Amino acid sequence: MHTAYISHPACHLHDPGEDHPETARRISSIEDRLISNGLFDLLRHFEAPAITDRQLLRIHSEGHLAMLQAALPTDGYFRLDPDTVLNPASLEAARRAAGAAVHAVDLLMDGRADNAFCCVRPPGHHAERAQAMGFCLFNNIAAGAAHALEEYGLERIAIVDFDVHHGNGTEDIFLDDDRVLFCSTFQHPFYPFTPLLENTHHRISVPLDATAGSVEFRGAVTELWVPALQRFRPQMVFVSAGFDAHRDDDMSGVSLEDDDFRWVSELIVEQAARSAAGRVVSTLEGGYEYRSLARCVELHLRALMGLDPGALPDR
Numbered sequence: 001m002h003t004a005y006i007s008h009p010a011c012h013l014h015d016p017g018e019d020h021p022e023t024a025r026r027i028s029s030i031e032d033r034l035i036s037n038g039l040f041d042l043l044r045h046f047e048a049p050a051i052t053d054r055q056l057l058r059i060h061s062e063g064h065l066a067m068l069q070a071a072l073p074t075d076g077y078f079r080l081d082p083d084t085v086l087n088p089a090s091l092e093a094a095r096r097a098a099g100a101a102v103h104a105v106d107l108l109m110d111g112r113a114d115n116a117f118c119c120v121r122p123p124g125h126h127a128e129r130a131q132a133m134g135f136c137l138f139n140n141i142a143a144g145a146a147h148a149l150e151e152y153g154l155e156r157i158a159i160v161d162f163d164v165h166h167g168n169g170t171e172d173i174f175l176d177d178d179r180v181l182f183c184s185t186f187q188h189p190f191y192p193f194t195p196l197l198e199n200t201h202h203r204i205s206v207p208l209d210a211t212a213g214s215v216e217f218r219g220a221v222t223e224l225w226v227p228a229l230q231r232f233r234p235q236m237v238f239v240s241a242g243f244d245a246h247r248d249d250d251m252s253g254v255s256l257e258d259d260d261f262r263w264v265s266e267l268i269v270e271q272a273a274r275s276a277a278g279r280v281v282s283t284l285e286g287g288y289e290y291r292s293l294a295r296c297v298e299l300h301l302r303a304l305m306g307l308d309p310g311a312l313p314d315r
């Protein structure tokens with residue numbers, strides 16, 4: 001498998017302030033581990049382009065773009081809400097983070113990669129059509145999904161989201177769009193405290209109790225996501241890859257193990273092979289404990305690359 005790895009130096013410069021958990025060290029921890037384990041050089045590297053206004057307006061309101069532009073500080077910080085903070089580099093980073101997902105779709109559609117991982121920040125899945133929140137400015141995964149639908153005319157795409165927080169932004173943006181199947185698991189009740197909507201043929205929300213672990217998570221995916229994916233037959237699968245449900249990550253109560261992230265990543269790859277010619281676009285969402293984040297992203301990438309979880313790659 002040729003796996004694209006898409007990032008941009010601007011993603012390191014977004015800074016929501018001291019003591020904020022969403023730091024540039026998240027990306028450097030991932031990259032340090034991939035380099036030391038010999039995986040980094042096996043990936044196809046691409047620099048994320050900045051998303052265009054036209055591409056952003058597929059998923060966000062004009063008012064949202066104008067608000068962020070007006071709020072961008074020339075120095076220091078601007079606080080959009082207690083969690084969501086801009087520094088002067090934030091908008092450039094956000095445009096690259098969303099542009100990465102758009103570029104990933106282009107790479108897969110023209111055969112330059114089989115699947116892709118966007119190692120970007122700020123994350124995106126809390127950003128609604130007209131609302132930045134929860135560390136998120138633009139909805140990166142939604143930008144990629146909308147690009148696949150509008151630019152390439154795909155008729156059925158799936159977004160799966162295993163971040164421990166509910167992807168309220170993704171749900172909001174595709175609420176009435178039945179070309180998009182949105183499958184998620186998340187701790188509930190928990191941030192962002194959006195009301196739990198009833199499941200439909202294109203929305204499978206699986207709330208998990210704060211004490212949930214591997215058994216509950218794997219049960220939800222096997223019993224609810226998999227049948228929905230097999231019924232829907234997506235032509236491309238998008239992943240909101242958040243690693244904050246890990247037991248070492250004190251962001252949440254849910255306590256998954258490294259092996260759960262390997263398992264769900266391999267399962268997603270398998271499902272994509274059935275109807276989507278293996279096309280998977282994954283983008284980094286949460287994950288705030290540096291060591292478990294780096295280990296689990298490695299396992300996620302090994303699944304995308306078709307490598308054994310433990311085997312060292314042939315050089």
Ligand SMILES: [Zn+2]
Nearest residue numbers: 163165244286
């Ligand atoms: Zn999260």
